[in-house]
Amino acid sequence: MQLFRCESCGHRVYFENTQCNQCGAVLGFDPDHLSMAAIRPLGDDRWQSVATGQHSDTLYRQCGNYSRHEVCNWLLPDTSQQGFCVACRLNQTIPDLSVGTNKTLWGRLEAEKRRLVYSLLKLNLPLTAKADEQQGLAFRFLADTAPQFNESGRVMTGHEDGVITLNIAEADPVAREAMRSQMAEPYRTMLGHFRHESGHYYWDRLIWNSAWLEEFRQCFGDERQDYGLALEALYSQGPAANWQDNHVSAYASAHPWEDWAETWAHYLHMTDTLETAYQFGLSLHPRVTEDSDKNIEQHFNPYFDTRIDSLLEHWLPLTYALNSLNRSMGHGDLYPFVLSPGAVRKLGLVHDVIHGAPLVA
Numbered sequence: 001m002q003l004f005r006c007e008s009c010g011h012r013v014y015f016e017n018t019q020c021n022q023c024g025a026v027l028g029f030d031p032d033h034l035s036m037a038a039i040r041p042l043g044d045d046r047w048q049s050v051a052t053g054q055h056s057d058t059l060y061r062q063c064g065n066y067s068r069h070e071v072c073n074w075l076l077p078d079t080s081q082q083g084f085c086v087a088c089r090l091n092q093t094i095p096d097l098s099v100g101t102n103k104t105l106w107g108r109l110e111a112e113k114r115r116l117v118y119s120l121l122k123l124n125l126p127l128t129a130k131a132d133e134q135q136g137l138a139f140r141f142l143a144d145t146a147p148q149f150n151e152s153g154r155v156m157t158g159h160e161d162g163v164i165t166l167n168i169a170e171a172d173p174v175a176r177e178a179m180r181s182q183m184a185e186p187y188r189t190m191l192g193h194f195r196h197e198s199g200h201y202y203w204d205r206l207i208w209n210s211a212w213l214e215e216f217r218q219c220f221g222d223e224r225q226d227y228g229l230a231l232e233a234l235y236s237q238g239p240a241a242n243w244q245d246n247h248v249s250a251y252a253s254a255h256p257w258e259d260w261a262e263t264w265a266h267y268l269h270m271t272d273t274l275e276t277a278y279q280f281g282l283s284l285h286p287r288v289t290e291d292s293d294k295n296i297e298q299h300f301n302p303y304f305d306t307r308i309d310s311l312l313e314h315w316l317p318l319t320y321a322l323n324s325l326n327r328s329m330g331h332g333d334l335y336p337f338v339l340s341p342g343a344v345r346k347l348g349l350v351h352d353v354i355h356g357a358p359l360v361a
């Protein structure tokens with residue numbers, strides 16, 4: 001993620017901010033330019049950028065979920081016919097906001113969803129709302145009767161035909177941690193869910209019926225094997241003993257579709273985290289005995305770099321440092337994964353598909 005500057009006073013501001021801490025300017029994220037705008041109201045639902053120069057006469061409206069619910073901080077061009085920003089436009093169902101903590105939980109999910117959408121936009125992936133075209137994407141945020149994982153009538157997180165469903169209990173840290181522990185997962189986050197489920201969506205959109213399909217099958221295996229049986233086997237017998245040799249996670253070993261979604265999510269973890277590191281000027285060359293390296297590569301950009309090897313060269317040392325930093329603070333590993341050569345090969349295919357897409361047969 002980029003770091004942003006307040007257009008009004010130059011102070012550092014962050015992706016989630018709605019106001020500058022330094023000068024009090026109202027902020028909004030402009031998804032068309034992937035930039036943060038400082039805005040002032042014109043009194044008729046329209047807002048004007050306070051910036052001088054490039055965007056000085058740009059007029060905006062706040063996303064409906066910004067102005068009404070304060071669960072979004074994104075903007076639309078004044079000329080747009082839509083009521084919601086490009087991220088909120090993807091929502092098909094939101095929870096009943098009159099019920100208990102639903103609004104708080106939903107707000108947390110929206111914040112993570114925007115981080116996913118940022119990456120999809122930055123990677124230039126096709127992104128349209130199902131409300132606008134059949135092959136578009138949609139989100140449903142559903143609640144069990146109480147915000148917990150309820151055995152009867154449980155809302156299952158998943159993807160089907162362009163619709164991603166999330167149980168809003170995922171936004172409750174106690175419920176999520178209980179589930180993570182029960183499932184013996186090393187990593188479970190809202191953002192991880194969004195990235196994983198988007199992987200299923202983009203498999204349909206970029207791999208299925210495309211020239212990539214054969215290469216996908218060679219790399220990930222044949223997805224025509226029975227999906228239900230494969231998941232059942234994983235849950236009843238556990239993953240294969242040597243799953244680490246070829247998969248980023250134990251769950252990935254269940255079926256080629258899950259392998260793709262897990263690898264895709266992993267790729268998005270890498271690019272976003274690398275961008276954040278570079279925005280802070282972190283040097284990623286471990287020096288065990290020498291002084292730290294002063295020559296940060298200024299032009300490395302994880303979103304546009306064309307070689308997976310180059311991404312990994314930067315990624316692995318960073319993860320060692322991040323894990324060590326976390327442990328210095330008494331936390332577990334930030335990045336509880338080990339990338340085997342087999343998993344790296346699959347990351348390479350995700351990288352190629354993203355940078356080569358669309359490639360329709």
Ligand SMILES: [Zn+2]
Binds near residue numbers: 009
């Ligand atoms: Zn400011």
Ligand SMILES: [Zn+2]
Binds near residue numbers: 065072073085088
């Ligand atoms: Zn929005």
Ligand SMILES: [Zn+2]
Binds near residue numbers: 196197200257258261
């Ligand atoms: Zn999945």
